[in-house]
Amino acid sequence: MDKIKPRTLSGFLELLPDRESQMQAIQQILRETYSLFGFTPIDTPLMEASEVLLAKGGGETEKQIYRFEKGDSDLSLRFDLTVPLAKYVAMNAGQLAFPFRRYQIGKVYRGERAQRGRFREFYQADVDVIGDGTLDPSNEAEMVAIICTVFSRLGLDRFQVRINNRKLLNGLFSWLGLSNKAQAVMTAIDKLDKIGPEKVCALLVEDLGVAPDIAEKLMNVVSSPDPAATLDSLEGCDPALDDGIRELKLVTGLLPSFGVPADKWRLDLTIARGLDYYTGTVYETTLLDHPEVGSVCSGGRYDDLAAYYTDRKLPGVGVSIGVSRLFFILQDQDLLRDEAIVPPCDALVIPMGDVLDWAVQTATVLRNAGIRSQIYMEQKKAKAKFAYADKLRIPFAVVVGEDERDAGAVSLKDLRTGEQQTLSPAQAAEAIHTGLPDRGKPVQEGRKQE
Amino acid sequence: MDKIKPRTLSGFLELLPDRESQMQAIQQILRETYSLFGFTPIDTPLMEASEVLLAKGGGETEKQIYRFEKGDSDLSLRFDLTVPLAKYVAMNAGQLAFPFRRYQIGKVYRGERAQRGRFREFYQADVDVIGDGTLDPSNEAEMVAIICTVFSRLGLDRFQVRINNRKLLNGLFSWLGLSNKAQAVMTAIDKLDKIGPEKVCALLVEDLGVAPDIAEKLMNVVSSPDPAATLDSLEGCDPALDDGIRELKLVTGLLPSFGVPADKWRLDLTIARGLDYYTGTVYETTLLDHPEVGSVCSGGRYDDLAAYYTDRKLPGVGVSIGVSRLFFILQDQDLLRDEAIVPPCDALVIPMGDVLDWAVQTATVLRNAGIRSQIYMEQKKAKAKFAYADKLRIPFAVVVGEDERDAGAVSLKDLRTGEQQTLSPAQAAEAIHTGLPDRGKPVQEGRKQE
Numbered sequence: 035m036d037k038i039k040p041r042t043l044s045g046f047l048e049l050l051p052d053r054e055s056q057m058q059a060i061q062q063i064l065r066e067t068y069s070l071f072g073f074t075p076i077d078t079p080l081m082e083a084s085e086v087l088l089a090k091g092g093g094e095t096e097k098q099i100y101r102f103e104k105g106d107s108d109l110s111l112r113f114d115l116t117v118p119l120a121k122y123v124a125m126n127a128g129q130l131a132f133p134f135r136r137y138q139i140g141k142v143y144r145g146e147r148a149q150r151g152r153f154r155e156f157y158q159a160d161v162d163v164i165g166d167g168t169l170d171p172s173n174e175a176e177m178v179a180i181i182c183t184v185f186s187r188l189g190l191d192r193f194q195v196r197i198n199n200r201k202l203l204n205g206l207f208s209w210l211g212l213s214n215k216a217q218a219v220m221t222a223i224d225k226l227d228k229i230g231p232e233k234v235c236a237l238l239v240e241d242l243g244v245a246p247d248i249a250e251k252l253m254n255v256v257s258s259p260d261p262a263a264t265l266d267s268l269e270g271c272d273p274a275l276d277d278g279i280r281e282l283k284l285v286t287g288l289l290p291s292f293g294v295p296a297d298k299w300r301l302d303l304t305i306a307r308g309l310d311y312y313t314g315t316v317y318e319t320t321l322l323d324h325p326e327v328g329s330v331c332s333g334g335r336y337d338d339l340a341a342y343y344t345d346r347k348l349p350g351v352g353v354s355i356g357v358s359r360l361f362f363i364l365q366d367q368d369l370l371r372d373e374a375i376v377p378p379c380d381a382l383v384i385p386m387g388d389v390l391d392w393a394v395q396t397a398t399v400l401r402n403a404g405i406r407s408q409i410y411m412e413q414k415k416a417k418a419k420f421a422y423a424d425k426l427r428i429p430f431a432v433v434v435g436e437d438e439r440d441a442g443a444v445s446l447k448d449l450r451t452g453e454q455q456t457l458s459p460a461q462a463a464e465a466i467h468t469g470l471p472d473r474g475k476p477v478q479e480g481r482k483q484e
Numbered sequence: 485m486d487k488i489k490p491r492t493l494s495g496f497l498e499l500l501p502d503r504e505s506q507m508q509a510i511q512q513i514l515r516e517t518y519s520l521f522g523f524t525p526i527d528t529p530l531m532e533a534s535e536v537l538l539a540k541g542g543g544e545t546e547k548q549i550y551r552f553e554k555g556d557s558d559l560s561l562r563f564d565l566t567v568p569l570a571k572y573v574a575m576n577a578g579q580l581a582f583p584f585r586r587y588q589i590g591k592v593y594r595g596e597r598a599q600r601g602r603f604r605e606f607y608q609a610d611v612d613v614i615g616d617g618t619l620d621p622s623n624e625a626e627m628v629a630i631i632c633t634v635f636s637r638l639g640l641d642r643f644q645v646r647i648n649n650r651k652l653l654n655g656l657f658s659w660l661g662l663s664n665k666a667q668a669v670m671t672a673i674d675k676l677d678k679i680g681p682e683k684v685c686a687l688l689v690e691d692l693g694v695a696p697d698i699a700e701k702l703m704n705v706v707s708s709p710d711p712a713a714t715l716d717s718l719e720g721c722d723p724a725l726d727d728g729i730r731e732l733k734l735v736t737g738l739l740p741s742f743g744v745p746a747d748k749w750r751l752d753l754t755i756a757r758g759l760d761y762y763t764g765t766v767y768e769t770t771l772l773d774h775p776e777v778g779s780v781c782s783g784g785r786y787d788d789l790a791a792y793y794t795d796r797k798l799p800g801v802g803v804s805i806g807v808s809r810l811f812f813i814l815q816d817q818d819l820l821r822d823e824a825i826v827p828p829c830d831a832l833v834i835p836m837g838d839v840l841d842w843a844v845q846t847a848t849v850l851r852n853a854g855i856r857s858q859i860y861m862e863q864k865k866a867k868a869k870f871a872y873a874d875k876l877r878i879p880f881a882v883v884v885g886e887d888e889r890d891a892g893a894v895s896l897k898d899l900r901t902g903e904q905q906t907l908s909p910a911q912a913a914e915a916i917h918t919g920l921p922d923r924g925k926p927v928q929e930g931r932k933q934e
Contacts, residue, residue: 037792037793037794037795038535038536038539038792038793039536039793040536040570040571040574040575040790040793040794041533041536041571041575042528042529042532042571042575043529043531043532043533043557043559046529046531047529048527048528048529048572049526049527050576050579050580051524051525051526051580051586054524054525054526054527055524055525057527058525069828069829069856070851070854070855070856070857071851071856071857071858072828072829072832072856072857072858073828074501074504074505074827074828075501075504075505075508076499076501076504077498077499077504077507078492078498079492079493079496079497079498079605080530080591080605081493081496081550081593081605082492082493083491083493085488086488086489086490086491089488100531100552100554100559102550102552102553102554103552104550104552104595105595107493109493109550120490121490121491121492122490122498124490125490125491125492126500129500130500130501131872131875131876133861133862135828135858136501141530143531145554145555155529155530155531165862168862168863169862170861170862170863172840172844172859172861173861175844176859176861179848183851288840288841288844291841291842291844291845291848292844292848293848293851293852340490342487342488343487343488343489343490344487344490345487377524378519378522378523378524378585379519379522382522390622390738391738391741392741394622394625394738394741394742395741398629398741398742398743401520401521401633401743402743404520405520406519406520406521406522407520407521407522408521408522408585409622409626411583411620411622411623411626412583412615412618412619412620413618413620422581425581426581
């Protein structure tokens with residue numbers, strides 16, 4: 035028979051079991067954290083009618099979309115979790131309780147040019163709160179707490195949430211008479227990190243026709259080393275600007291009560307976030323030791339989630355983590371802890387001789403006690419059986435031979451220490467429970483320096 | 485702005501939050517049970533190169549496959565989890581430890597004609613153990629224990645695993661001189677449940693040219709009311725048949741040690757399972773009160789998982805649950821327990837008056853204590869806030885007003901009993917922990933009779 039070479043598509047992440055167990059641990063932390071903040075999980079199809087999915091227009095992403103026909107249906111794979119959320123809320127508004135707080139962790143598809151660390155199929159983990167007509171700005175503060183809790187629980191400490199507010203930016207433009215070119219100015223400011231203030235200033239003056247003194251004023255504000263003080267000095271200059279300042283103060287003023295440490299966030303007046311539908315607080319999250327990877331968790335406040343589906347005004351705020359990309363970065367930077375790898379089981383029951391039945395009974399006792407157990411059922415030499423346990427990092431072997439069976443006992447071996455004791459199966463279950471390792475957080479910074 | 489009507493494709497399951505929480509509970513039980521038996525999770529792409537996915541030939545399913553082009557790639561969505569497993573094991577054989585025990589819960593796609601309870605996108609939950617070259621038949625007994633544990637943990641008691649063995653069927657055909665028409669005879673036997681023994685007999689004689697006495701002999705065996713006794717009486721008739729009988733006895737003989745109750749399985753010599761790659765034990769699982777829905781968990785032993793990718797012989801055994809279909813049946817039969825619905829949070833912190841900061845601090849204390857908490861941040865009347873908690877089935881309200889704040893306290897209200905007490909936030913966290921409901925199993929049989 036001719037063989038087909040098995041392969042996985044490029045740009046599609048497929049992990050070996052050890053790595054997958056770390057990925058699962060990370061996703062589990064996301065689920066638990068989102069739940070802790072009172073969000074409910076939803077699950078939407080990977081595929082939608084193209085007419086529905088692309089109602090808003092795909093913009094830059096449109097050519098990346100996997101779109102195809104099946105029968106007489108024009109179908110597309112989702113490219114984010116926001117459009118499916120908009121559809122879900124618009125469709126089900128009558129049955130949901132608002133504010134509607136949902137999280138969703140799922141795969142999305144973008145047919146990008148394949149390159150290292152860029153995926154065509156990748157997990158996003160989104161959390162959003164959606165209001166019906168109105169949504170209090172205090173919700174915007176909570177997002178910072180969620181981001182901080184997620185990253186701390188993962189084991190990352192060297193991160194910072196950068197916060198800005200679109201009302202404040204718009205107020206700044208209003209004050210400086212730049213409202214009519216707000217979008218272009220914002221795009222220029224977005225480049226500050228990459229090209230520096232002088233070049234942005236040149237861009238503003240030469241390309242956008244901003245007066246030099248206005249450009250300088252703007253640059254002084256957005257790249258101020260002490261943005262809070264700068265904002266204080268601007269109070270009373272312009273009503274729209276005052277609005278923005280007030281909202282930013284409200285949001286940041288709540289952060290201590292949310293338990294967000296002062297070093298985990300900072301104002302950054304240069305953040306605009308490309309999407310034009312943000313209307314309030316915007317967020318980016320930087321790994322301080324890896325600024326080159328860009329933001330690993332971003333989002334913001336928007337006033338109209340689903341305008342293309344419904345007249346109902348659905349303001350919201352949310353953030354999204356590109357989980358596959360984050361995982362790739364953590365792996366690439368050697369930040370994933372081997373100790374956090376979860377083996378397939380905690381106990382390998384190893385029959386020695388013609389004692390399969392007793393081995394099975396032992397495993398049944400262990401499983402009934404909640405111990406994740408496997409019976410090694412193949413006819414192999416003892417050495418091969420223990421090598422199997424080693425390769426899979428299984429912490430305990432439960433060896434049963436004829437002597438043990440006749441005594442109603444097992445020989446429990448801690449494979450990390452070599453320590454061995456003869457016990458009843460029930461006692462073995464207890465000893466394993468006690469001896470199970472705490473695998474700790476999936477991530478550990480500064481490993482290379484150790 | 486013209487609105488697009490938001491809709492979900494027909495044949496795609498999308499659940500409201502309450503239902504979704506029940507679906508999540510079911511999937512969580514599957515994950516935990518598979519883990520308990522020492523299986524490791526893997527995750528493969530939804531999409532594969534068509535050449536790879538269809539290497540085996542799609543057979544009947546081929547026209548149901550979602551297949552399309554993107555750039556110069558010919559792509560298909562997976563239609564089961566077995567082919568991706570074959571690909572994964574063939575690709576990674578050098579890095580895996582055998583026996584390789586994996587589970588996978590994921591969505592698969594089949595463009596079937598949409599009809600009630602049939603889905604085009606649906607979850608499958610597969611568990612398989614794969615050997616390298618050989619795999620001991622005792623693994624085939626363990627699958628029955630896994631099925632039983634899953635269904636018991638879901639809350640289903642009225643089910644039965646039906647067991648047969650392909651070696652035994654083949655031995656029977658050998659004994660009766662029917663080996664040259666084995667496949668056709670098996671297809672006829674598969675119809676026993678639907679058309680009854682007389683019509684199958686007629687089929688065998690008239691359509692397949694089986695001698696009437698042979699057909700009768702065959703029917704007497706496969707539809708015997710006491711298959712175990714019938715098998716005993718057949719020992720020594722034919723060496724191939726003896727092989728099958730021996731293997732079936734080995735497998736069923738281990739079931740008590742695996743803790744499988746006697747009423748949870750039975751021999752059923754009519755089960756063949758359509759796929760021609762099964763070679764040993766085969767399983768079907770029936771809901772005793774709903775035989776009309778067919779098998780809800782099926783599978784079997786196979787000798788060659790990935791012959792179309794590799795020369796390496798990879799025998800295995802596995803079973804699969806069609807999770808979306810099972811969920812649909814449970815919902816349709818009103819077997820999902822409302823009490824098992826998980827609300828988005830356990831405590832709703834309700835600020836009354838200008839006390840947002842204290843409400844946030846309270847929620848932070850609760851969250852740090854592991855209580856899933858939401859702060860009600862919208863400007864609404866008290867009545868609306870409590871109605872929100874009711875609608876979402878949130879068990880506790882933590883009310884904070886100015887008096888509470890000034891006393892460093894909160895007013896904890898159990899929304900199920902109306903009981904109210906004034907406590908510190910830390911005490912409230914403890915009281916909530918103590919008072920959290922045990923939501924029990926997701927399924928409850930016999931509800932309609934209650």
